[in-house]
Amino acid sequence: MKWIDQINSNGVWEIGSMLQMSKAKGQSLTPCPACNAETRGSGDRRGPIGVRGDDLGWRCLSCGIAGDAADLVSVKLTGRILSNIEREERQKIKEWAMNAQIIKQDGFNPSRNVRPAVRKTKKPEKTKGKFQFSVGLAKASHGALINALSSINDGEQRTRENYLQREVAQYLKHRGITEESIHEWSLGAYLTDNKKEIYLTIPIFNAKKEIVNIRFRSIPGMCLYCQGSSCNRCKNGEVKKIYYNCAGATAALHGEHLLSKNKKSTVLICEGELDLISLWQMGFKENIVTGTAGAGTFKDEWLDSLEPYRDFVIMYDDDDAGNEGAAKLAKKLGKYRCGRVDLNPHEDPNDWLMSSSPVEDLAIALDNASPMMDARLKRVESYSGELEDLIRNPLSLKGRSTGNYDIDDAMGGWRPGLSIFTGDTASGKTTLTTWLAHEQAKQNVGVMLTSYEQRPIGTVQKLMRLECGDFTRVTQSEREGAYARLSNMPLYLLDHYGEMDFSKLLEVIKYAVRRLDVEWFLVDHLGFLLDTKAKDERRDIEAKIRELAVLAVNEGVTIVLICHPNNLSVAHQRRVKLTDCKGASAIRQDAHIGVVVERVDYGPDKPIKYPATRLYFDKVRSEFGRQGSEVILFFDLDWCAYVDNFDATPTHIANQNGQFI
DSSP states (O other), X not given: OOHHHHHHTTHHHXXXXXXXXXXXXXXXXXXXXXXXXXXXXXXXXXXXXXXXXXXXXXXXXXXXXXXXXXXXXXXHHHSSOGGGSOHHHHHHHHHHXXXXXXXXXXXXXXXXXXXXXXXXXXXXXXXXXXXXXXXXXXXXXXHHHHHHHHHHHHTOOOOHHHHHHHHHHHHHHHTTOOHHHHHHTTOEEEEOTTSXXXXXXXXXXXXXXXXXXXXXXXXXXXXXXXXXXXXXXXXXXXXXXXXXXXXXXXXXXXXXXXXXXXXXXXXXXXXXXXXXXXXXXXXXXXXEEEOSSOTTOOOHHHHXXXXXXXXXXXXXXSSHHHHHHHHHHHHHHOGGGEEEOOOTTOSSHHHHHHHTOOHHHHXXXXXXXXXXXXXXXXXXXXGHHHHHHHHHSHHHHHOXXXXXXXXXXXXXXXXXXXXXXXXSTTSXXXXXXXXXXXXXXXXXXXXXXXXXXXXXXXXXXXXXXXXHSSGGGSXXXXXXXXXXXXXXXXXXXXXXXSOOOHHHHHHHHHHHHHHHOEEXXXXXXXXXXXXXXXXXXXXXXXXXXXHHHHXXXXXXXXXXXXXXXXXXXXXXXXXXXXXXXXXXXXXXXHOSEEEEEEEOOOOTTSSSOSOEEEEXXXXXXXXXXXXXXXXXXXXXXXXXXXXXXXXXXXXXXXXXXXXXX
């Protein structure tokens, strides 16, 4: 057993205990060795590390890092999982395991200045089976099959044995296997002494192409014990599908003799011997192997033979046994090195051969094998359909209009993702974003507003001003008209004031998307969602920003989040920047839009004579926007509205029309 496997054999719980990690609620461990989080977040006191039920794997629900027990040690000692560290760091982990007395079979002891002991080579495992192995048996069976083929070709039936052995030849012909393949792989026909059972024999070769085992595969057809009347040896009169190995023979990796000397090449691993032969017959003459113990078993010595190769394509059947076997094999070989091929509508390589489908198409399918690691890598052509849809719907490509041309030009419109708005106290962040929300609702876009800092009635007042100006100076009939217009819009207010559990907000957003078709959310503001008991406020902020950004993209919606800055801008006598927000690291990485709101100093003797707001677009992740640009909007105090020039404000227009004194 390799030293990494020896670590993993202890399980995640035991290794976590050795690393001084504590068991927490709900099958969890704390703290995370990568991000140092001690809980999963606000309202969830479970440890950040979730442990799989089989004790073989773990994942941090805070930072997302995951792996097995050996990876847990690696992250603790180096900050990275095993597949991402250098050779010297692997030795550090190995020495830790030795000092912890986890590694049982290794000559190296860091406490002694001696040379490593030479390991004894593990003897190949022997198999148990119904038949006794001999090379002579394999050769005799091959000769019997060749005679059967000859009798078919010349139309002669020689003996009953020959007749039955012809059943094997007919079976192989039905499966598309040629005489060339029969000779190359020494396939044979074997009839038991009682003349009641007939098998296809498949010699198993070792790395030197020596026969070291024989696989016996039953041939479908009428049961010879009961002549088809049904007995306990068959299934409704038909021979059962059965495989046997030879007793006392080596459990070899079939096809190992075809492994290339080029260790930077790809190895194809299929599920059965006929699949292997089919691949060879279709022109894949090297780097094709199969286990000889079923899809669920892949022995350590076989893994040792494959370990030096760069990557692998697993061609197991798309059924429960095949999927489980492929997952287990990929874990042993390294998921990042394994791909799973989709042969649809064919079941396996032999089915592909029988259908006479083009070999070129099979090569393409192998090239497009899906990675078995959690992350997915695709070619550009995989996104062609999605891009064509975007072109047919330009608004989704360029972003939906904000309702203002200058803002559209600066940030490229609204697109799925997280938009951060910040600025000094009383700079107008809430008023501006409420106006932006109203503009979306006017376009029949579903909108949800939160109002943690003030009761929802405060938001309603702003919305009423956007509809009819100073609602205290208009008639009740005009107010009722405004109520009706707002109620007919797809606009929803979260009826909650004060602090809110972050997980509940996520539930509300998902519900609003699913049931109300909401596409635009205003969260005002982040401070009311933080965990007051969090030991590291910065990490808490970054985790929540990241989760909102991921949610926005996955759900295909826009989330506008208001964040308050620190006081650095005041101390340095400069404008607020996006980097002044707490959690700025996550904002820089995860936010799609970052806007700073600044109230403009105006007056008769100033360059700007009327109330106005300046927007700085510090971050724009859009090909159709302009990061670093600025926009000035004039503000109508009565109507809470923003326009490009003061002459376009509702109040100015009304005064021009003589509606107000």
